[in-house]
Amino acid sequence: MDHRSTSTHAYYLHGAALPVKDVLRGVRHGLRSIRNTAVSLQSKLPGPLGALGASTIGHVDRFVAKVDQNSSLVAHRYLDPEVARNGGTAAFAQLITRPDAAVLFAKIAYDNLKLVISYICEDLDRNDRYFISETLAAIAYQRAAGGFAARTDEIEKAALVLEAMLRVGVVRTSTSTSAAHSADDTVRQPAVTACFAVMLWLLVERDHGPEDEEPLLLACCDLAMVLREEIAAAGEDAETLADLLKTHVDMV
Amino acid sequence: MKPPGIVPEAEFQLPADQPLRRAVRRLRWFKSTFEEQVRLVSAETGVTFRIDRRKVTKCFVQWLCAFEAQKPKESSAYLAYVGFAAGLMLRQLFVGRPLSVDAMPPDANRDDPVYFWPEGYVYVVYCLNVRQIIFKDEFHQNVVISPRLSELRTWWSLKENVTEDPATAIGFLDLFAGDEPDWLMPSVFEGRSTRKIEARRLRRRHMAAMDRPAGRGTLPSQPA
Numbered sequence: 001m002d003h004r005s006t007s008t009h010a011y012y013l014h015g016a017a018l019p020v021k022d023v024l025r026g027v028r029h030g031l032r033s034i035r036n037t038a039v040s041l042q043s044k045l046p047g048p049l050g051a052l053g054a055s056t057i058g059h060v061d062r063f064v065a066k067v068d069q070n071s072s073l074v075a076h077r078y079l080d081p082e083v084a085r086n087g088g089t090a091a092f093a094q095l096i097t098r099p100d101a102a103v104l105f106a107k108i109a110y111d112n113l114k115l116v117i118s119y120i121c122e123d124l125d126r127n128d129r130y131f132i133s134e135t136l137a138a139i140a141y142q143r144a145a146g147g148f149a150a151r152t153d154e155i156e157k158a159a160l161v162l163e164a165m166l167r168v169g170v171v172r173t174s175t176s177t178s179a180a181h182s183a184d185d186t187v188r189q190p191a192v193t194a195c196f197a198v199m200l201w202l203l204v205e206r207d208h209g210p211e212d213e214e215p216l217l218l219a220c221c222d223l224a225m226v227l228r229e230e231i232a233a234a235g236e237d238a239e240t241l242a243d244l245l246k247t248h249v250d251m252v
Numbered sequence: 253m254k255p256p257g258i259v260p261e262a263e264f265q266l267p268a269d270q271p272l273r274r275a276v277r278r279l280r281w282f283k284s285t286f287e288e289q290v291r292l293v294s295a296e297t298g299v300t301f302r303i304d305r306r307k308v309t310k311c312f313v314q315w316l317c318a319f320e321a322q323k324p325k326e327s328s329a330y331l332a333y334v335g336f337a338a339g340l341m342l343r344q345l346f347v348g349r350p351l352s353v354d355a356m357p358p359d360a361n362r363d364d365p366v367y368f369w370p371e372g373y374v375y376v377v378y379c380l381n382v383r384q385i386i387f388k389d390e391f392h393q394n395v396v397i398s399p400r401l402s403e404l405r406t407w408w409s410l411k412e413n414v415t416e417d418p419a420t421a422i423g424f425l426d427l428f429a430g431d432e433p434d435w436l437m438p439s440v441f442e443g444r445s446t447r448k449i450e451a452r453r454l455r456r457r458h459m460a461a462m463d464r465p466a467g468r469g470t471l472p473s474q475p476a
Contacts, residue, residue: 207270212280219280222309251316252279 140164159242298357307350338383339422
């Protein structure tokens with residue numbers, strides 16, 4: 001089997017897995033929401049009905065735990081590409097040379113956007129409203145990659161990816177199909193800032209081991225928070241986003 | 253608990269594969285060394301601090317803008333610029349105030365500068381340590397810390413002055429580092445050396461006048 005057919009096979013295998021992963025995550029979130037609603041209702045039920053409600057919630061809890069465990073196992077053991085948060089694969093320059101770059105990027109975006117958004121929000125109830133679509137992250141990368149040939153600068157390529165991430169709505173909420181386009185500033189800002197932080201992190205020159213990746217990501221996140229007004233003003237203009245990334249990438 | 257009175261020498265990790273002068277202009281080095289300094293002061297004094305990481309980042313970004321804005325082109329000015337840049341950092345820390353005190357030890361002696369103003373103390377020793385480490389590593393020079401660092405009245409003056417005008421922090425850092433402060437235009441690098449030479453000359457004349465029975469000088473060695 002030649003290299004091309006192996007990588008093509010891997011691409012379609014992993015590419016097909018992305019929507020499945022998104023669906024599984026949706027199921028897990030839906031079950032958790034049902035369980036939380038049941039708990040709030042149970043507290044309002046009188047005596048015997050309350051006890052019955054508690055027993056039902058116990059059943060739901062066990063079911064949720066089972067589905068959660070199984071879907072998580074399926075998602076992480078069998079569907080994830082072999083990627084970890086480390087200096088070898090996280091650098092954007094290395095990522096774009098990989099034949100499975102779109103899938104790899106989607107996985108990196110999913111893992112790190114989750115972390116960054118929870119860091120930005122620092123409020124779990126609010127953080128729970130955000131969803132990251134790995135499928136849309138892969139689509140965003142593919143769309144941006146169409147413009148790579150016309151650019152030699154990696155930062156400009158990264159800005160194209162960032163623009164596409166914002167356009168396709170990789171970050172979503174329960175009420176908005178694209179958090180980056182939400183009319184609610186408190187929903188929009190964390191999503192846009194998080195996407196910028198992850199792209200900035202991917203562009204930073206590595207001079208450390210994998211154990212320092214998370215502090216580096218959070219440093220990028222802090223910087224993005226400081227720059228949030230400028231990032232918001234850049235909107236979805238790839239050139240302005242590239243300028244912002246260029247100005248600040250050596251600062252991290 | 254050890255009474256400080258002197259700068260706790262921080263052993264900041266030196267960057268492995270880049271010059272220190274480059275590393276200090278990176279957020280990750282700044283954040284890690286600042287947090288290390290806070291840990292050291294905490295361990296030595298028993299004061300616990302809360303760090304606002306976003307404010308730390310903002311301080312760094314604004315400091316770097318100020319640093320780049322006045323960076324000299326001539327390499328002969330680099331040493332002087334390191335001292336000035338450390339002062340700019342101190343000014344920014346006093347403006348941004350990224351630290352707050354969570355708890356003081358019950359036996360804290362408020363006449364000791366570190367307990368008089370714990371956050372200010374961390375800012376000052378951090379900037380002195382960074383200044384010192386660059387002087388040593390890049391220019392092979394030692395910084396001799398002034399005994400003024402232990403004087404409570406200097407800290408009163410520092411607190412009062414930086415509240416009114418944060419730029420005076422630059423002069424105070426020079427003073428603590430045993431250097432001649434530039435009180436006239438503390439936040440302007442251009443012409444700083446000349447102003448310092450002139451200030452030193454005037455101060456010597458003032459001291460000489462003080463030694464004479466009828467003489468009274470007019471120039472203070474620090475702002476009131």
